[in-house]
Amino acid sequence: MILHKYFNDFVLFLYVHMAISDGSIHSSEEHVILSKMKKLFPDENNYREKFAKAVTEYRALDHAIILDVIRASFKFFDKVSFSQKYKVYADMYDIVNADGKVEESEKRALDNLKEIIDMNSTSKMA
Numbered sequence: 001m002i003l004h005k006y007f008n009d010f011v012l013f014l015y016v017h018m019a020i021s022d023g024s025i026h027s028s029e030e031h032v033i034l035s036k037m038k039k040l041f042p043d044e045n046n047y048r049e050k051f052a053k054a055v056t057e058y059r060a061l062d063h064a065i066i067l068d069v070i071r072a073s074f075k076f077f078d079k080v081s082f083s084q085k086y087k088v089y090a091d092m093y094d095i096v097n098a099d100g101k102v103e104e105s106e107k108r109a110l111d112n113l114k115e116i117i118d119m120n121s122t123s124k125m126a
Helices: 007-020 027-040 047-060 063-076 082-097 104-125
Strands: none
Touching (some): 007 047, 007 104, 027 082
16 A cells, blocks of 8 residues: 655655654654655645644554555655665664653664565565
8 A cells, every 4th residue: 555655755654754763752852853854745834734744644544554555655665775665664763762762662663664674675675
């Protein structure tokens, strides 16, 4: 299931996914995401509104399909370089560490994301 036409919208989805993976969004996680959104969406006028909309859309999804959405989206954005995808993965560390602690659920979310990125890179090399 593909939800996003543009990679930057998908990246915001991933940021929200990482922030919510422990059950809630800490204000420091939100702050990190908002700062990263300035690079993702340089022409955006209201980052908080766009962030709030992304959170609402994420929470409306059936949690059971989130990883399927992420897998399908990475396949859909196959023209995005491996290094760009890993940059997004690295950004996740900033989000996860923003509140000063890494929950087990956040670690699992990071591991799942790394596995999906690695899977897509190896399937392109085969």
